[in-house]
Amino acid sequence: MNRRALAAALVGLTLGVSGARADAPMTIAGATTVDAKAIIALMESKPDLVIIDNRRAEDYANGFIEGAVRVLDTDMTEAVLASHVKTKGTPVLFYCNGVKCGRAAKATEMAVRWGYTQVHYYALGMEEWRALGLPVAGP
Structure with a gap:
């Protein structure tokens, strides 16, 4: 292998590692996991x-925790959250598909930043919920 090919291979490996998505955190400051x-x-x-x-x-349509409302993390604004959670002291729980998903982590961080005080974060999400055989509701 020549130097140019070796350099290209190393760049590819470096990009692959740095571009890899990290798991969502198990805890978020200001929230209860x-x-x-x-x-x-x-x-x-x-x-x-x-x-x-x-x-x-499509994930929600395949089953969700009873009583859950769907708010995609990228659609969540302070006003959208306030339309579902009436006060900043109302208990709220965020979940997604688990630590490989990360959507609930982002939503939880936003809620904490916006001043919600009873924020609960289900880091293991639907992956654990289904593995335990717990009931899921449908649309």
Whole structure:
């Protein structure tokens, strides 16, 4: 292999590594990370809990956590969130497909930045929910 080919190969490897998407964080400052068991407890103890599904329409159509409303992370503005979560003290839960997805992480960060105080983040998302055999609702 000549030097030019070797250099091109190294650039390709470098781009591949730097272009790789990192997993979403497991915790987000200002939010409480929850697992499936904690979500069930939240649903039972907080009747005003708002559950936001941050996945694409086709994912949502294949099943969602009971009571969840779909708001794609890229569509979420402060006004859109306020239309679903009536006060900044209302408990709200964000989830997506899990740590490989990352949409809920982005939405959670926005809610915290906008001053919501009871923000819950389900980092493991639908991947864990389905793996545990928990019920899903349909549209």
